[in-house]
Amino acid sequence: MIYTIALAALAAIWFASWKMGQGQARGIIAGGQRMHSLPSHYGAYTAILAVVPAVLALLIWSIFQPLIIDGMIVSSLPPERQALDDLFLNALINDIRNMAAGNPVRDASDPVIIAAAAELSGWQTTANFMLLALLGGLAVIGLFISRGQVVPEMRARNRVERFVMVLLILSSTIAVITTVGIVMSLLYESIEFFRRVPFYEFLFGLHWSPQTALRADQVGGSGSFGAIPIFMGTLLISTIALCIAAPVGLFSAIYMAEFSSPRARSIIKPLLEILAGVPTVVYGFFAALLVAPLLRDGGAQLGIGIDSESALAAGLVMGVMIIPFVSSLSDDVITAVPRSLREGSYGLGATRAETIRLVIVPAALPGIVGALLLAASRAIGETMIVVMAAGLTANLTANPFEAVTTVTVQIVTLLTGDQEFDTAKTLSAFALGLLLFVVTLALNVMALRIVRKYREKYD
Amino acid sequence: MVMADTLPDEKTPRTAIVADGVNVHYGTKQALFDVDLDIKQHQVTALIGPSGCGKSTFLRCINRMNDVIDGCSVEGRILLDGDDIYDRSVDVVQLRARIGMVFQKPNPFPKSIFDNVAYGPRIHGIAEKKADLEEIVHDSLVRAGLWGEVSDRLNEPGTGLSGGQQQRLCIARAIAVRPDVILMDEPCSALDPIATARIEELIDDLRENYTIVIVTHSMQQAARVSQRTAFFHLGNLVEFGSTDAIFTAPKDPRTESYITGRIG
Numbered sequence: 001m002i003y004t005i006a007l008a009a010l011a012a013i014w015f016a017s018w019k020m021g022q023g024q025a026r027g028i029i030a031g032g033q034r035m036h037s038l039p040s041h042y043g044a045y046t047a048i049l050a051v052v053p054a055v056l057a058l059l060i061w062s063i064f065q066p067l068i069i070d071g072m073i074v075s076s077l078p079p080e081r082q083a084l085d086d087l088f089l090n091a092l093i094n095d096i097r098n099m100a101a102g103n104p105v106r107d108a109s110d111p112v113i114i115a116a117a118a119e120l121s122g123w124q125t126t127a128n129f130m131l132l133a134l135l136g137g138l139a140v141i142g143l144f145i146s147r148g149q150v151v152p153e154m155r156a157r158n159r160v161e162r163f164v165m166v167l168l169i170l171s172s173t174i175a176v177i178t179t180v181g182i183v184m185s186l187l188y189e190s191i192e193f194f195r196r197v198p199f200y201e202f203l204f205g206l207h208w209s210p211q212t213a214l215r216a217d218q219v220g221g222s223g224s225f226g227a228i229p230i231f232m233g234t235l236l237i238s239t240i241a242l243c244i245a246a247p248v249g250l251f252s253a254i255y256m257a258e259f260s261s262p263r264a265r266s267i268i269k270p271l272l273e274i275l276a277g278v279p280t281v282v283y284g285f286f287a288a289l290l291v292a293p294l295l296r297d298g299g300a301q302l303g304i305g306i307d308s309e310s311a312l313a314a315g316l317v318m319g320v321m322i323i324p325f326v327s328s329l330s331d332d333v334i335t336a337v338p339r340s341l342r343e344g345s346y347g348l349g350a351t352r353a354e355t356i357r358l359v360i361v362p363a364a365l366p367g368i369v370g371a372l373l374l375a376a377s378r379a380i381g382e383t384m385i386v387v388m389a390a391g392l393t394a395n396l397t398a399n400p401f402e403a404v405t406t407v408t409v410q411i412v413t414l415l416t417g418d419q420e421f422d423t424a425k426t427l428s429a430f431a432l433g434l435l436l437f438v439v440t441l442a443l444n445v446m447a448l449r450i451v452r453k454y455r456e457k458y459d
Numbered sequence: 460m461v462m463a464d465t466l467p468d469e470k471t472p473r474t475a476i477v478a479d480g481v482n483v484h485y486g487t488k489q490a491l492f493d494v495d496l497d498i499k500q501h502q503v504t505a506l507i508g509p510s511g512c513g514k515s516t517f518l519r520c521i522n523r524m525n526d527v528i529d530g531c532s533v534e535g536r537i538l539l540d541g542d543d544i545y546d547r548s549v550d551v552v553q554l555r556a557r558i559g560m561v562f563q564k565p566n567p568f569p570k571s572i573f574d575n576v577a578y579g580p581r582i583h584g585i586a587e588k589k590a591d592l593e594e595i596v597h598d599s600l601v602r603a604g605l606w607g608e609v610s611d612r613l614n615e616p617g618t619g620l621s622g623g624q625q626q627r628l629c630i631a632r633a634i635a636v637r638p639d640v641i642l643m644d645e646p647c648s649a650l651d652p653i654a655t656a657r658i659e660e661l662i663d664d665l666r667e668n669y670t671i672v673i674v675t676h677s678m679q680q681a682a683r684v685s686q687r688t689a690f691f692h693l694g695n696l697v698e699f700g701s702t703d704a705i706f707t708a709p710k711d712p713r714t715e716s717y718i719t720g721r722i723g
Contacts, residue, residue, distance in 0.1 A: 261529075341566055344568065346527060347522065348559065349579065349583060350578075362570070
């Protein structure tokens with residue numbers, strides 16, 4: 001609540017100080033002097049000085065205030081309560097907080113809780129006033145400093161632009177830091193896993209059966225963590241998917257870019273892109289409930305045994321799912337091939353087909369390969385369809401009619417439900433995730449490099 | 460249209476192309492009005508005029524390049540050796556093999572120099588054996604005056620050449636199909652003066668074997684390379700005759716204004 005008020009106040013200060021700075025600059029200009037920057041730059045500069053320190057203070061406050069107040073509550077408790085272990089102490093603090101906030105509490109008659117809660121609300125009120133005073137003070141100091149700085153020589157535009165640049169840099173670092181954080185946590189847990197299972201067994205083992213015994217006397221489940229069968233499953237399904245998506249996507253891209261009328265293209269392209277917007281879980285039950293049974297029955301008619309959860313069913317549906325990735329990107333790169341190349345070819349008496357086959361596709365090939373690699377990394381990372389349609393048993397096979405499992409499916413089954421984080425079974429999910437990440441990252445880097453090379457190709 | 464005096468040539472050359480009442484529309488906008496023009500064999504005919512006057516549009520009618528532009532319609536007849544190229548029976552692919560084209564901006568394919576020149580012969584099945592193909596490539600590059608500069612790097616990409624070399628490569632590429640007519644759409648507008656001079660020399664050499672139609676923005680270029688000049692203005696063919704006559708004694712006041720630099 002207090003933070004909402006503080007933010008609203010800061011927003012009001014932002015607008016007011018902007019107007020103040022702007023007005024001050026306008027006054028100077030009206031007095032006949034030339035300013036270095038526009039009045040709005042001085043307004044922005046004033047607003048930044050008044051609000052940004054306050055926002056930073058608010059952020060720091062919001063992190064430390066609860067910690068400090070918790071510490072104060074604990075130290076105000078009777079000694080025997082302070083001596084409780086962490087679990088009970090936290091529960092107690094929660095109770096006190098709830099009591100202070102007026103929420104129902106487990107033991108509302110406990111005098112210690114009642115006393116502490118009263119004290120807590122008192123402290124919180126004080127803290128809130130302190131916060132508002134702090135923010136107001138910072139804003140006033142900022143305004144005071146800026147007051148003296150709105151002078152003709154001050155380069156407000158440059159300073160404002162530098163501030164915006166810092167903001168942009170911060171925003172871009174957030175994505176980078178998140179990526180780094182994800183990789184680090186994957187690495188950390190994977191290292192834990194590799195302490196229990198040697199990495200050569202993981203990378204080159206041919207048997208995957210992550211069930212480990214909980215007690216020494218349990219039967220079976222010694223656990224073996226050979227990742228080859230499940231990576232083979234991923235590979236098999238992704239290959240089937242690409243076998244569908246590559247030709248269909250590429251041909252529809254060629255049709256859209258070279259043959260269709262602009263009207264038809266403006267309808268077909270968004271429709272194809274809708275395919276990319278269908279939730280994967282919808283594809284999943286489409287695969288599990290329609291395609292897989294159809295394949296099984298069709299196979300029975302032909303005398304081929306097809307499992308009701310087959311790599312083929314999952315691969316086919318996944319192929320349909322990634323068609324728009326291939327078609328849309330390929331369409332873009334094909335359209336980007338300069339008109340002059342087409343005309344050069346037509347001018348030599350080439351037909352449309354010859355022009356496409358001999359000039360346009362070769363010129364666009366690096367971009368098309370980039371599109372295919374992006375689609376492939378999408379297929380490898382895809383989870384929902386395979387969870388629903390591919391099966392769970394790790395099966396080292398290249399037969400698309402059999403059930404296989406994939407890396408993503410294994411990660412899901414390893415981590416869903418209540419799991420203990422000290423067994424190789426659960427930790428293996430992180431190792432799988434890391435390996436998957438490395439594979440898709442390599443594919444993405446490859447795709448980006450190829451696309452970049454393509455840009456240098458002509459012009 | 461005012462016809463200038465007939466050429467003071469020793470013997471009247473054969474007519475290669477006759478345009479008869481050509482009208483061109485882009486959608487609802489008319490770009491060419493009733494153009495009649497005859498192009499003589501083994502001569503350079505220059506089409507000049509201010510921007511948007513329809514000279515490039517007319518050039519593109521001759522090899523039906525306008526077919527690939529949406530909403531473009533061509534009326535009238537264009538006869539190539541007496542046959543209407545807009546007749547239903549004409550295969551546009553074969554037509555374009557007879558009428559080569561060189562574009563404003565050099566547009567070599569992102570392939571090797573050899574493959575650029577061999578492109579046309581390959582798709583038209585002109586060369587059966589590899590040796591024949593190599594001979595065609597060699598001859599075409601020699602005729603385009605490029606052989607000496609690229610003979611030792613035929614496998615390098617054509618896009619790596621300089622602008623002037625790229626344009627001569629495009630000319631070689633057009634020659635390799637063995638056309639009768641070569642259309643050039645401002646072939647020197649993207650080139651520096653030295654490269655331009657080389658191309659102009661080349662055009663003069665090519666005249667011996669090919670009928671050339673060139674669109675140009677530069678009146679000096681028209682005066683230097685062409686035997687006959689057509690002046691277009693606002694979609695009309697204003698004046699057509701021998702280059703000497705057009706530049707020394709224009710009949711139409713608009714031609715005179717353009718040549719003396721008052722319009723355009």
